[in-house]
Amino acid sequence: NAGVTQTPKFQVLKTGQSMTLQCAQDMNHNSMYWYRQDPGMGLRLIYYSASEGTTDKGEVPNGYNVSRLNKREFSLRLESAAPSQTSVYFCASSREGARTEAFFGQGTRLTVV
Amino acid sequence: AQSVTQPDIHITVSEGASLELRCNYSYGATPYLFWYVQSPGQGLQLLLKYFSGDTLVQGIKGFEAEFKRSQSSFNLRKPSVHWSDAAEYFCAVGVDHGGSQGNLIFGKGTKLSVKP
Numbered sequence: 001n002a003g004v005t006q007t008p009k010f011q012v013l014k015t016g017q018s019m020t021l022q023c024a025q026d027m028n029h030n031s032m033y034w035y036r037q038d039p040g041m042g043l044r045l046i047y048y049s050a051s052e053g054t055t056d057k058g059e060v061p062n063g064y065n066v067s068r069l070n071k072r073e074f075s076l077r078l079e080s081a082a083p084s085q086t087s088v089y090f091c092a093s094s095r096e097g098a099r100t101e102a103f104f105g106q107g108t109r110l111t112v113v
Numbered sequence: 114a115q116s117v118t119q120p121d122i123h124i125t126v127s128e129g130a131s132l133e134l135r136c137n138y139s140y141g142a143t144p145y146l147f148w149y150v151q152s153p154g155q156g157l158q159l160l161l162k163y164f165s166g167d168t169l170v171q172g173i174k175g176f177e178a179e180f181k182r183s184q185s186s187f188n189l190r191k192p193s194v195h196w197s198d199a200a201e202y203f204c205a206v207g208v209d210h211g212g213s214q215g216n217l218i219f220g221k222g223t224k225l226s227v228k229p
Binding site: 004031033040041042043045048050056057058059090092094097098099100101102103104105106107 | 122145147149154155156157158159162164203207208209211213214215216217219220221222
């Protein structure tokens with residue numbers, strides 16, 4: 001019963017490097033999300049995908065890109081990492097809409113030096 | 114604009130004591146309300162949710178929450194706290210057409226510490 005799986009769990013990058021965070025869900029959910037969590041800031045939405053084939057910007061999209069590869073997978077890419085992107089990243093999924101709960105992955109702790 | 118406020122950043126309670134975590138929301142339509150818990154180093158897990166009907170909802174781990182429309186509140190309670198309840202708690206409101214906020218708007222969280 002995997003739910004939402006994120007890889008990697010930890011990553012250290014140098015400024016300017018790129019990387020892709022992977023996320024997959026096995027619950028046949030339509031909607032998927034990427035959040036970042038910083039101390040005192042709660043969860044901030046980076047990008048989301050309401051359904052396969054669509055993506056939309058969240059509150060803090062600058063410096064990130066996403067790909068909804070198929071219904072299961074939603075990846076987050078940092079093209080040129082900056083220290084301000086040091087954070088814990090969470091992927092989540094939900095069936096769709098406001099009434100459905102979100103299921104979260106375990107998170108990726110990213111440090112940019 | 115839609116928003117969720119958790120007034121308490123950090124709360125400390127003694128083991129066995131009762132707990133109430135506050136949550137206020139701002140949303141013009143009927144809210145769909147959630148409480149999530151995040152243990153250290155983990156993702157968020159749903160504790161309970163409210164969509165309609167009985168305003169007192171029961172969740173996992175002995176938690177309950179009461180929806181009060183007149184106060185725009187959805188406070189989380191537990192009669193007797195256990196040391197394992199130490200975690201961060203997030204209140205959230207589900208909205209339609211949230212735009213850049215998405216469908217689920219979170220408060221900033223309340224960190225709960227439990228004294229032995």
